[in-house]
Amino acid sequence: MNVTESEEKEYLEEIKEKLTLAIRRVDEAVKQFSDELRQKKQYIHEHQSGMDEADMVAAGQSINRMAFTGEGAVARKRRLLKLGQSPYFGRIDFVTPNQVKTPVYIGVYSFFEEQQRQNLIYDWRAPISSLFYDFELGEASYSTPSGTVQGTIELKRQYKIRDGRMEFMLDSDVNIHDDVLQQELAKSSDDKMKNIVATIQRDQNAVIRNETAPVMIIQGVAGSGKTSIALHRIAFLLYRFRETIRAKDVLILSPNKVFADYISNVLPELGEEHIPEMGMEELAADLLGNRYAFQTFFEQVSALLERHDPAFIERIQFKSSFEFLSKLNQYLVYIENNYFTVTELRVGSTVVPSALIQAKFKTYHRVPMLKRFALVADDVRAYVRDAVRRKLSGREKATIGEGIPRMFRFHQVLDLYRDFYRWLGRPELLKLAHPQPLEYADVFALIYLHLRLEGLPSYDQVKHLLVDEMQDYTPVQYAVLSRVFHCRKTILGDVSQTVNPYSASSAETIERVFPQADVVKLYRSYRSTVEITAFAQRITPNPHIIPLERHGPEPTTARFERPTEELTAIKQLVTAFQASGNHSLGVICKTLRQAEEVFEALQAPGIHLLTEESSSFKEGVIITTAHLAKGLEFDEVIVPFASARNYKTEVDKSMLYVACTRAMHQLTLTYSGELTPFLAP
Numbered sequence: 304m305n306v307t308e309s310e311e312k313e314y315l316e317e318i319k320e321k322l323t324l325a326i327r328r329v330d331e332a333v334k335q336f337s338d339e340l341r342q343k344k345q346y347i348h349e350h351q352s353g354m355d356e357a358d359m360v361a362a363g364q365s366i367n368r369m370a371f372t373g374e375g376a377v378a379r380k381r382r383l384l385k386l387g388q389s390p391y392f393g394r395i396d397f398v399t400p401n402q403v404k405t406p407v408y409i410g411v412y413s414f415f416e417e418q419q420r421q422n423l424i425y426d427w428r429a430p431i432s433s434l435f436y437d438f439e440l441g442e443a444s445y446s447t448p449s450g451t452v453q454g455t456i457e458l459k460r461q462y463k464i465r466d467g468r469m470e471f472m473l474d475s476d477v478n479i480h481d482d483v484l485q486q487e488l489a490k491s492s493d494d495k496m497k498n499i500v501a502t503i504q505r506d507q508n509a510v511i512r513n514e515t516a517p518v519m520i521i522q523g524v525a526g527s528g529k530t531s532i533a534l535h536r537i538a539f540l541l542y543r544f545r546e547t548i549r550a551k552d553v554l555i556l557s558p559n560k561v562f563a564d565y566i567s568n569v570l571p572e573l574g575e576e577h578i579p580e581m582g583m584e585e586l587a588a589d590l591l592g593n594r595y596a597f598q599t600f601f602e603q604v605s606a607l608l609e610r611h612d613p614a615f616i617e618r619i620q621f622k623s624s625f626e627f628l629s630k631l632n633q634y635l636v637y638i639e640n641n642y643f644t645v646t647e648l649r650v651g652s653t654v655v656p657s658a659l660i661q662a663k664f665k666t667y668h669r670v671p672m673l674k675r676f677a678l679v680a681d682d683v684r685a686y687v688r689d690a691v692r693r694k695l696s697g698r699e700k701a702t703i704g705e706g707i708p709r710m711f712r713f714h715q716v717l718d719l720y721r722d723f724y725r726w727l728g729r730p731e732l733l734k735l736a737h738p739q740p741l742e743y744a745d746v747f748a749l750i751y752l753h754l755r756l757e758g759l760p761s762y763d764q765v766k767h768l769l770v771d772e773m774q775d776y777t778p779v780q781y782a783v784l785s786r787v788f789h790c791r792k793t794i795l796g797d798v799s800q801t802v803n804p805y806s807a808s809s810a811e812t813i814e815r816v817f818p819q820a821d822v823v824k825l826y827r828s829y830r831s832t833v834e835i836t837a838f839a840q841r842i843t844p845n846p847h848i849i850p851l852e853r854h855g856p857e858p859t860t861a862r863f864e865r866p867t868e869e870l871t872a873i874k875q876l877v878t879a880f881q882a883s884g885n886h887s888l889g890v891i892c893k894t895l896r897q898a899e900e901v902f903e904a905l906q907a908p909g910i911h912l913l914t915e916e917s918s919s920f921k922e923g924v925i926i927t928t929a930h931l932a933k934g935l936e937f938d939e940v941i942v943p944f945a946s947a948r949n950y951k952t953e954v955d956k957s958m959l960y961v962a963c964t965r966a967m968h969q970l971t972l973t974y975s976g977e978l979t980p981f982l983a984p
């Protein structure tokens with residue numbers, strides 16, 4: 304039993320040696336595989352002429368199997384090498400009533416020592432590891448697939464091991480989590496999101512390890528770790544259900560490519576492969592089969608920022624409401640009952656009674672409406688065939704095939720969508736000015752109608768769907784998601800961080816679409832200092848937010864006479880940042896135009912402009928918009944043009960809140976003229 308620091312250090316050396324040995328064994332195995340593979344290929348090459356097709360298939364399969372095993376060995380080596388750098392971060396000594404005490408060391412991956420046939424390091428996702436996150440010293444329990452294990456935690460310890468060296472270890476007589484967490488959070492940011500396995504908090508752990516919820520909705524304040532948790536949750540589910548779910552079966556619906564790049568290394572760091580991701584617009588294009596050109600969400604938000612158009616706002620607001628979805632559903636019932644005007648159909652000398660056609664139409668109520676006519680026509684053909692006791696002529700078939708659909712008032716989904724607004728008595732709510740692209744607010748409504756009226760293929764290969772920035776999607780979008788993704792879902796976001804307040808959805812709204820969901824709310828905020836969090840509260844107050852006690856400089860607002868002076872000051876701030884120890888600086892503007900203006904003024908090496916077209920997140924100084932910065936974080940943030948003239952509408956206010964909450968350690972706002980009223984003390 305390792306009790307003291309020197310014993311722990313000795314033990315660490317032992318483990319590292321064992322890891323080195325294990326790596327050597329993997330190397331030997333890999334070499335052996337590749338030798339065998341080479342020999343096999345050579346053999347096939349030499350004996351090809353004498354092999355029949357079955358032999359060739361068998362040989363091919365055996366090569367594939369060997370290559371697969373080889374790949375597995377390479378992945379194992381990668382994991383072992385990583386463990387060599389930092390084998391574990393926690394330990395618990397857990398005693399069950401009838402068991403001897405054995406220390407459980409917890410790391411990013413497990414390490415099973417083959418010679419001793421012993422698990423020397425447990426994966427953080429293993430059932431026993433949950434003790435580390437869920438309990439302090441004393442009585443504790445954890446669940447396994449075969450039941451709950453009760454016992455006592457006699458020791459709990461945390462380590463920081465970097466490059467194979469122990470930097471510190473801490474025993475848990477106090478709440479050690481907090482000390483280590485503080486150290487983690489005080490560090491300056493890397494260019495990518497990082498894993499947080501060593502400091503996952505109890506409430507976060509409950510979300511990560513939830514195995515039962517069919518839909519999980521996480522509403523968490525800015526910086527509460529939603530995105531981190533969601534990624535760890537995926538890693539957990541991939542581990543827990545490794546027999547049935549693989550990385551390629553998961554889909555992340557992410558707001559943009561930059562964000563996708565920003566989060567892209569967390570799962571590989573946790574030993575999982577890259578997860579497929581897709582943007583909402585990509586999904587829309589896919590579902591619409593590129594039948595319509597449409598405005599993007601970015602374009603919608605930019606249009607809102609650039610001009611105040613009450614009619615445009617009203618259209619968006621209505622189409623983002625739950626009422627809109629209800630109305631669409633009511634309309635579908637209405638057309639089913641009213642638009643199929645059935646009359647008797649005359650086919651030669653046979654009269655098909657209207658009651659028969661009506662009855663057949665009702666029989667197919669589970670089939671999307673516009674697809675029912677072909678089925679009804681088949682039945683009517685059979686009816687006529689029985690009546691005339693012969694095969695039907697082409698003309699007769701056509702009379703039926705054309706006659707039945709003709710009894711329905713519309714055949715194009717777009718015509719029905721237009722008619723919906725007439726039915727509603729609000730035709731002005733639809734702007735379809737061809738060749739103008741479809742407004743973004745109409746895109747998912749139209750998809751929904753396509754789905755209900757014609758059916759659309761579903762994404763059955765996806766076994767878990769992760770939706771980030773949930774507040775940016777509307778009930779109709781969720782209704783579509785629920786119909787095309789039949790798998791379990793994790794949906795997360797923060798209603799205060801919407802970039803379009805006219806279309807924001809809260810956890811409660813989304814819950815109405817997924818009544819079976821588990822809703823979790825997170826109020827502890829980890830990203831920003833107490834000072835920055837308090838400052839952001841001036842823009843959008845949330846009395847429930849609990850900032851982690853971490854202090855830094857007060858955010859500042861600096862006034863200038865003219866924008867030119869403001870830009871000069873920003874230049875100086877950037878120079879000061881470059882000389883500081885911080886890694887990342889975000890200069891976050893309201894619009895792209897403003898970001899471009901700042902970029903022009905600052906132009907220097909190491910300064911990057913991040914636009915909608917960018918696909919990767921770069922380290923250093925980034926100039927971008929609040930919309931694009933969503934989900935990202937920076938050591939320091941500068942918000943230029945924070946004047947009353949620039950930040951005055953509800954959309955502007957949302958942008959300002961998002962911009963300020965991106966800062967971890969330092970926040971500066973600059974303005975000329977008058978300060979925005981949103982920052983009134």
Ligand SMILES: Nc1ncnc2c1ncn2[C@@H]1O[C@H](COP(=O)(O)OP(=O)(O)OP(=O)(O)O)[C@@H](O)[C@H]1O
Pocket residue numbers: 484487488497499502503504507523524525526527528529530531532796797800829830933934935936964
């Ligand atoms: N338990 C934790 N241990 C260490 N760091 C944490 C923990 N939880 C969150 N963090 C850190 O807090 C920061 C914010 O996390 P994350 O970006 O996941 O939050 P979020 O809720 O998605 O934020 P936002 O909605 O504002 O974009 C990150 O730097 C993350 O690493």
